[in-house]
Amino acid sequence: MKVIDLRSDTVTRPTPEMRQAMAEAEVGDDVYGEDPTVNRLEAKACELMGKEAALFVPSGSMGNQIAIMAHCARGEEVICDSEAHIFHYEMGAAAVLAGVQLHLVENLHKDEGVLASHFREQIYYLPRTRLVCLENTLNRGGGSVMGLAQMKTVYSLAKENALKVHLDGARIFNAALALRCEVKELAGFADSVMFCLSKGLGAPVGSLLVGNREFIADARRWRKLLGGGMRQAGVLAAAGLVALRNTSRLEGDHDKAKVLAEGLSLLPGLRVDTARVETNMVLAAADESILTKAQLVKKLAEIRVLAGASGRSEVRFVTHSDVSMGDIKEALERIKQVF
Numbered sequence: 001m002k003v004i005d006l007r008s009d010t011v012t013r014p015t016p017e018m019r020q021a022m023a024e025a026e027v028g029d030d031v032y033g034e035d036p037t038v039n040r041l042e043a044k045a046c047e048l049m050g051k052e053a054a055l056f057v058p059s060g061s062m063g064n065q066i067a068i069m070a071h072c073a074r075g076e077e078v079i080c081d082s083e084a085h086i087f088h089y090e091m092g093a094a095a096v097l098a099g100v101q102l103h104l105v106e107n108l109h110k111d112e113g114v115l116a117s118h119f120r121e122q123i124y125y126l127p128r129t130r131l132v133c134l135e136n137t138l139n140r141g142g143g144s145v146m147g148l149a150q151m152k153t154v155y156s157l158a159k160e161n162a163l164k165v166h167l168d169g170a171r172i173f174n175a176a177l178a179l180r181c182e183v184k185e186l187a188g189f190a191d192s193v194m195f196c197l198s199k200g201l202g203a204p205v206g207s208l209l210v211g212n213r214e215f216i217a218d219a220r221r222w223r224k225l226l227g228g229g230m231r232q233a234g235v236l237a238a239a240g241l242v243a244l245r246n247t248s249r250l251e252g253d254h255d256k257a258k259v260l261a262e263g264l265s266l267l268p269g270l271r272v273d274t275a276r277v278e279t280n281m282v283l284a285a286a287d288e289s290i291l292t293k294a295q296l297v298k299k300l301a302e303i304r305v306l307a308g309a310s311g312r313s314e315v316r317f318v319t320h321s322d323v324s325m326g327d328i329k330e331a332l333e334r335i336k337q338v339f
């Protein structure tokens, strides 16, 4: 029986077109700024995001952490949603590497008005708030989208208080498709943006950090400090350039998620709020009197449908280009047997 892997969109494998571009990539030493393919990818990122400069980094986590290090000094404070990736899944790196404190705001993504009440007064014995970090789409929020108006409100409030805004846009292309806007419009409400090539876009490795020239010059130093200076990285950047050629393809992943959510919502032992499915993720809560979350994930694995459960109360299914609509229907048929 074929494995239908819905744990994450990070499981996507590079397409034949990407592999060919990787094999043929023109390369040089990127630490010397001499890799033409990396330079082309960084230029493309600037054009898409409407920013002055860009930096190719090995992972989304490194991109976020470099942004925090470049924006903040030790002992300063970063405001983020209580569900943020930088809080839950980056190994406490903001504390370990940047020496900053994360200040969590519940529901920041849906109630941006609460933000102002979290800004600190400027009294010398209080930590200094320096940065607001947004995430769009919100991973733990089940791929939920923050709207342009909400982002604008956060950005304006931040600017009124002389704060910087960083956007963890690991899945910014999913957000822009759901909002029917350009990624540039979302990026316009942030001083820096990190976005991933290795999630739904399907490239094997890599993320980009964008911002103004001064910020990226600083970020380049932090990347080297973290051991993220790569040499003939053009072989990776080449796949990224292919990934960026057709981002509207992600729309298909959103359609698959809707079909999956509708199907799952009809099953007795599962609770799925179909209205919450805005992009490529579906969260399903197991009726614990029938199956615990861990038992459900195990049962699904037995029928070769892989879903994720780590760190949240619900089971997560993520659609991506390596599962077809046919696979989604097949997965639903198999899951019906479990219930």
Ligand SMILES: Cc1ncc(COP(=O)(O)O)c(C=O)c1O
Pocket: 058, 059, 060, 061, 062, 064, 085, 135, 137, 138, 139, 168, 170, 171, 196, 198, 207
């Ligand atoms: C919202 C978000 N930000 C950042 C990351 C980190 O990306 P990476 O796994 O490349 O470090 C992820 C990864 O899943 C993510 O979902």
